[in-house]
Amino acid sequence: MSNILCIGAGYVGGSTMAVIAQRCPQHRITVVDVNAERIAAWQSDRLPIYEPGLDEIVFSVRDRNLFFSTEVERRIAEAEIIFVSVNTPTKTFGRGAGKAADLQYWEKTARQIVQYADGPKIVVEKSTLPVRTAEAMERILSSGRRGVEFDVVSNPEFLAEGTAVADMQNPDRVLIGGHDTPSGRRAVETIAEIYAHWVPRERIITANLWSAELSKLVANAFLAQRVSSINAVSALCERTEADVTEVARAIGLDRRIGPEFLRAGIGFGGSCFKKDILNMVYLCEHYGLPEVAGYWEQVVRMNEYQQFRFVANMLSSMFNTVSGKRIALFGAAFKAHTNDTRESPALAVCRALLSERAEIAITDPHALENARADLGDEAAKVRFEPDPYAAAAGAHAVALLTDWPQYAELDYEAIFDRMVEPPFLFDGRNLLDHQRLFEIGFNVFPLGKPPLVHQP
Numbered sequence: 526m527s528n529i530l531c532i533g534a535g536y537v538g539g540s541t542m543a544v545i546a547q548r549c550p551q552h553r554i555t556v557v558d559v560n561a562e563r564i565a566a567w568q569s570d571r572l573p574i575y576e577p578g579l580d581e582i583v584f585s586v587r588d589r590n591l592f593f594s595t596e597v598e599r600r601i602a603e604a605e606i607i608f609v610s611v612n613t614p615t616k617t618f619g620r621g622a623g624k625a626a627d628l629q630y631w632e633k634t635a636r637q638i639v640q641y642a643d644g645p646k647i648v649v650e651k652s653t654l655p656v657r658t659a660e661a662m663e664r665i666l667s668s669g670r671r672g673v674e675f676d677v678v679s680n681p682e683f684l685a686e687g688t689a690v691a692d693m694q695n696p697d698r699v700l701i702g703g704h705d706t707p708s709g710r711r712a713v714e715t716i717a718e719i720y721a722h723w724v725p726r727e728r729i730i731t732a733n734l735w736s737a738e739l740s741k742l743v744a745n746a747f748l749a750q751r752v753s754s755i756n757a758v759s760a761l762c763e764r765t766e767a768d769v770t771e772v773a774r775a776i777g778l779d780r781r782i783g784p785e786f787l788r789a790g791i792g793f794g795g796s797c798f799k800k801d802i803l804n805m806v807y808l809c810e811h812y813g814l815p816e817v818a819g820y821w822e823q824v825v826r827m828n829e830y831q832q833f834r835f836v837a838n839m840l841s842s843m844f845n846t847v848s849g850k851r852i853a854l855f856g857a858a859f860k861a862h863t864n865d866t867r868e869s870p871a872l873a874v875c876r877a878l879l880s881e882r883a884e885i886a887i888t889d890p891h892a893l894e895n896a897r898a899d900l901g902d903e904a905a906k907v908r909f910e911p912d913p914y915a916a917a918a919g920a921h922a923v924a925l926l927t928d929w930p931q932y933a934e935l936d937y938e939a940i941f942d943r944m945v946e947p948p949f950l951f952d953g954r955n956l957l958d959h960q961r962l963f964e965i966g967f968n969v970f971p972l973g974k975p976p977l978v979h980q981p
């Protein structure tokens with residue numbers, strides 16, 4: 526039996542440790558956080574994050590071999606393996622502001638580990654970090670006066686929110702980076718053995734520490750790049766009467782390209798893509814590679830442009846003003862099957878419409894609480910409405926912003942009847958049946974396809 530500790534009870538720490546606890550009943554796993562409210566929520570019937578399948582797992586292993594606690598110091602002393610999954614947001618101040626990773630939470634954790642550890646430990650970087658962070662981690666850990674031995678291993682997390690449990694249960698690969706020394710190799714093998722309880726050995730790959738750290742940034746950069754690429758194409762489609770869905774299908778059947786991540790929409794969101802690309806941009810600048818930095822930065826700019834374009838299109842279609850008009854926003858989460866609204870394009874669209882003085886009613890099946898918190902002062906100007914039909918009542922337009930599948934199943938005739946004439950529907954995710962909506966009477970604006978507009 527091993528005592529495993531995870532510092533950081535967020536989207537990553539909570540989901541990954543729940544699955545490890547389920548798959549490895551012989552290990553005792555504790556997840557700690559400085560946020561007492563979050564820990565209390567993990568201990569309650571209403572978990573702090575929404576992920577399909579997560580409740581069942583947590584409820585089955587909690588207090589058996591999965592524990593949640595705020596006692597960071599004591600738990601550090603007990604643990605043999607410490608996963609660190611604290612947040613690593615973009616720096617908002619000083620050198621590198623707006624691009625570099627803010628490592629203050631991560632460094633505090635390293636200092637706590639060195640202060641309270643009294644025996645050898647394997648420290649696992651699960652947070653996404655700039656390449657060569659392990660070097661700094663090792664320097665802090667070796668500064669301890671007690672002479673405790675630490676092995677630092679990089680095990681970046683590739684799960685996606687919305688499918689976190691399924692991704693953990695059946696990962697494409699698990700990546701573990703370590704030093705090529707006897708104790709480094711032993712540490713990598715110890716972590717590999719945990720995953721080998723349910724992941725086939727050929728999918729557990731090892732690498733040097735720097736490759737492992739960098740691979741996570743590169744994976745997110747490539748994924749985000751595909752989103753920005755197809756969104757760039759959607760803009761061209763709108764000018765040429767090509768259809769972005771048809772183009773995506775045609776190119777996705779090429780095995781060298783593949784079909785995934787080719788859906789045009791209002792852009793990527795979530796806490797990771799933007800911050801990780803900007804982190805990579807900062808690293809490229811730091812290492813004297815401005816052309817490489819500029820290449821990746823454009824992926825983020827294209828994402829912002831797509832949201833700008835969507836709102837500009839709403840404005841021009843609605844007679845160049847939305848001031849005082851009710852607009853119903855369907856979706857607040859950055860994508861379906863999560864309650865996460867961090868960097869959500871839906872909230873970016875919401876803010877842009879508020880600045881045009883639209884009256885906003887926003888609906889979402891799981892993310893309204895987080896949306897309210899993220900909108901801050903602007904939340905007072907927004908109506909948060911769990912029922913999409915009520916949100917659409919009296920609206921001039923509906924804008925679909927999150928690809929929740931239930932939004933495709935709504936009764937759009939009933940929605941049409943509740944709206945102001947002529948009703949507009951902007952499908953920011955190309956989720957709906959546009960022809961049918963047009964036949965109901967909507968003026969329909971998909972993304973990257975010709976609009977369907979009734980002539981007066």
Ligand SMILES: NC(=O)c1ccc[n+]([C@@H]2O[C@H](COP(=O)([O-])OP(=O)(O)OC[C@H]3O[C@@H](n4cnc5c(N)ncnc54)[C@H](O)[C@@H]3O)[C@@H](O)[C@H]2O)c1
Pocket residue numbers: 532533534535536537538557558559560563597610611612613630631633634651652653654682683684685686796797
């Ligand atoms: N969210 C994702 O989909 C995802 C996927 C892969 C990797 N990652 C990476 O994993 C890391 C965590 O992401 P997240 O989404 O889980 O973040 P999160 O903000 O949901 O959770 C981080 C938690 O760490 C806690 N924390 C911060 N400092 C602490 C300290 N000193 N001691 C104890 N707890 C502390 C915070 O209170 C917070 O609850 C980030 O580096 C992120 O880039 C995230």
